[in-house]
Amino acid sequence: MDLKELYQEIILDHGKNPRNKKKCDGFNKDAKGNNPLCGDKVHVFLKLNDEKQVEDISFEGEGCAISIASASIMTEIVKGKDYNVAKKILENFINMLKEGSKPSINSLSDNENTTIMSLSGVKQFPMRVKCATLAWHTFLHAAEDNKKVVNTEK
Amino acid sequence: MDIKEIKSKFPIFSNKVKGKKLVYLDSANSSQKPKVVIDRISNFYSKEFSNVGRSMHSLAVTATNRFEETRDLIKNFINAKFREEIVFTKNATEGINLIASTYGEKFIQDKDEIIITELEHHANYVPWHFLRKKKGAVIKFAECDKQGEVNIDSIKKLITTKTKLIAVTHVSNVTGTILPLNKIIDLAKTKKIPVLIDGCQGASHLKLDVQKLDCDFYVMSCHKMYGPTGVGVLYAKKKWLDELPPYQGGGGMIDEVKKDDISFPESPTKFEAGTLQTAEIVGFAESIRFIENIGIKNITQHEKEITEYGLEILKKNNSVSIIGDPKERSAILSFTIKGIHPHDIATILDDDGVAIRAGHHCCQILHEKMGIPATARASLGIYNSKEDIDILNESINKCNKIFNN
Numbered sequence: 391m392d393l394k395e396l397y398q399e400i401i402l403d404h405g406k407n408p409r410n411k412k413k414c415d416g417f418n419k420d421a422k423g424n425n426p427l428c429g430d431k432v433h434v435f436l437k438l439n440d441e442k443q444v445e446d447i448s449f450e451g452e453g454c455a456i457s458i459a460s461a462s463i464m465t466e467i468v469k470g471k472d473y474n475v476a477k478k479i480l481e482n483f484i485n486m487l488k489e490g491s492k493p494s495i496n497s498l499s500d501n502e503n504t505t506i507m508s509l510s511g512v513k514q515f516p517m518r519v520k521c522a523t524l525a526w527h528t529f530l531h532a533a534e535d536n537k538k539v540v541n542t543e544k
Numbered sequence: 545m546d547i548k549e550i551k552s553k554f555p556i557f558s559n560k561v562k563g564k565k566l567v568y569l570d571s572a573n574s575s576q577k578p579k580v581v582i583d584r585i586s587n588f589y590s591k592e593f594s595n596v597g598r599s600m601h602s603l604a605v606t607a608t609n610r611f612e613e614t615r616d617l618i619k620n621f622i623n624a625k626f627r628e629e630i631v632f633t634k635n636a637t638e639g640i641n642l643i644a645s646t647y648g649e650k651f652i653q654d655k656d657e658i659i660i661t662e663l664e665h666h667a668n669y670v671p672w673h674f675l676r677k678k679k680g681a682v683i684k685f686a687e688c689d690k691q692g693e694v695n696i697d698s699i700k701k702l703i704t705t706k707t708k709l710i711a712v713t714h715v716s717n718v719t720g721t722i723l724p725l726n727k728i729i730d731l732a733k734t735k736k737i738p739v740l741i742d743g744c745q746g747a748s749h750l751k752l753d754v755q756k757l758d759c760d761f762y763v764m765s766c767h768k769m770y771g772p773t774g775v776g777v778l779y780a781k782k783k784w785l786d787e788l789p790p791y792q793g794g795g796g797m798i799d800e801v802k803k804d805d806i807s808f809p810e811s812p813t814k815f816e817a818g819t820l821q822t823a824e825i826v827g828f829a830e831s832i833r834f835i836e837n838i839g840i841k842n843i844t845q846h847e848k849e850i851t852e853y854g855l856e857i858l859k860k861n862n863s864v865s866i867i868g869d870p871k872e873r874s875a876i877l878s879f880t881i882k883g884i885h886p887h888d889i890a891t892i893l894d895d896d897g898v899a900i901r902a903g904h905h906c907c908q909i910l911h912e913k914m915g916i917p918a919t920a921r922a923s924l925g926i927y928n929s930k931e932d933i934d935i936l937n938e939s940i941n942k943c944n945k946i947f948n949n
């Protein structure tokens with residue numbers, strides 16, 4: 391287990407200077423997520439247009455570097471993508487963290503791939519996987535109008 | 545006192561964590577177990593085990609004697625007046641639930657008031673919340689200040705003729721504050737209000753004398769006292785145990801069972817339904833002997849010394865803020881590091897073999913009050929030394945390095 395793999399520059403950067411950390415204008419969907427054991431909280435705001443494309447996405451919340459960085463990265467990656475594509479990325483991402491499978495996401499640019507892979511070190515820290523997946527699950531709830539608060543303990 | 549020698553009695557410290565020496569600073573969560581306790585449980589299962597109190601055979605007699613011996617040891621350990629005042633539960637949480645449920649059933653009516661403090665662990669809030677839902681009880685929170693102190697006046701001003709119980713912690717599991725129990729209980733006595741003490745962070749750290757203290761209820765979790773998991777103790781004055789209805793129903797807690805009615809025996813039997821954690825309760829006797837061999841005063845003294853050293857070292861570290869500054873502090877230090885979330889601290893410390901806890905420590909009310917979502921907590925046991933604090937401090941510096949602070 392290597393701390394350097396967990397706290398990569400990209401993650402530290404997103405943790406300290408999260409992108410899209412605000413309530414975005416004109417959002418039409420939102421959802422909340424909690425990690426009750428840790429106290430991490432996230433609120434995802436989503437603007438999904440009629441073509442089911444993620445026109446805009448943002449988040450608010452508080453938590454550790456991993457959860458904030460992951461939320462920030464998530465917003466960057468899914469913004470502008472079709473919902474179905476975003477969902478596929480999300481599934482791949484979660485499998486990568488839970489099962490250690492290599493993500494095979496051909497819809498990502500090299501740059502996006504590097505960014506998302508910066509979170510792959512989390513899989514070596516099982517206690518932190520929940521931090522990294524919280525915002526992604528919450529995005530899914532928002533998109534699917536699931537009004538239940540995401541709870542990592544359920 | 546030879547701490548190295550005492551520490552050598554805990555097998556866990558002979559293992560490495562990630563190739564590093566274990567620096568265990570999470571005893572407020574649960575303490576490690578000395579070999580005598582582990583061996584006792586194993587020996588009991590190998591040589592003496594059977595269920596207690598139900599059979600006539602000689603194994604049952606031995607097991608029952610050993611089991612009841614623990615009750616006597618606890619009685620002496622906390623200086624209770626009667627052995628019947630010691631009720632076994634599964635943990636402190638169950639002890640509080642037992643009182644909330646039975647005392648609540650008998651004595652709490654709509655609009656009756658229960659006073660707790662903003663420092664309480666969820667275990668000393670949620671059970672009262674159930675009474676709020678079920679019976680319309682009102683829960684009042686005595687304020688804690690920025691130092692983590694609960695002033696006696698903040699309790700005094702909440703007392704009315706409707707106050708039916710005061711339930712407070714002995715020691716805060718976040719700020720380490722030792723509450724002014726004598727003052728609180730004296731005040732309550734003048735108004736004839738019973739007092740429950742959540743002793744989770746008191747027992748095994750501070751000398752206990754429940755008769756002198758004169759509290760009505762005191763709950764403990766044995767796993768925080770160098771003892772096995774699954775065992776708790778509820779101390780209650782005999783007059784309460786005589787008066788309160790049974791808690792759970794089942795085998796062992798009955799007097800006579802007829803088709804149209806059931807009668808119940810006296811305490812503690814009345815409150816101990818079903819088969820208990822026999823081996824663990826027998827094993828806990830060794831934890832008490834272990835504590836008494838060292839001497840509770842020596843434990844308090846040693847932990848105080850390390851706590852003070854910890855405060856001194858961490859206060860010198862500019863990146864660290866310590867949560868609360870109570871005048872009387874037990875063996876707990878919670879802190880934050882500027883710009884680094886406590887979970888990240890815990891992960892980085894863990895890489896150095898330093899085990900702490902990060903989060904809200906089941907005290908969301910307190911964290912909200914302090915305006916911080918989470919803290920990192922170092923908590924001590926008899927096995928900790930100044931060296932552990934030094935390693936903690938170095939590891940904190942590593943956090944800053946990783947985060948380019």
Ligand SMILES: Cc1ncc(COP(=O)(O)O)c(C=O)c1O
Pocket residue numbers: 572573635636637638665667668713715716717742744745765906
């Ligand atoms: C002050 C306090 N009360 C109650 C508890 C609950 O203890 P248990 O989970 O063993 O019942 C704890 C332990 O975390 C505690 O620190």
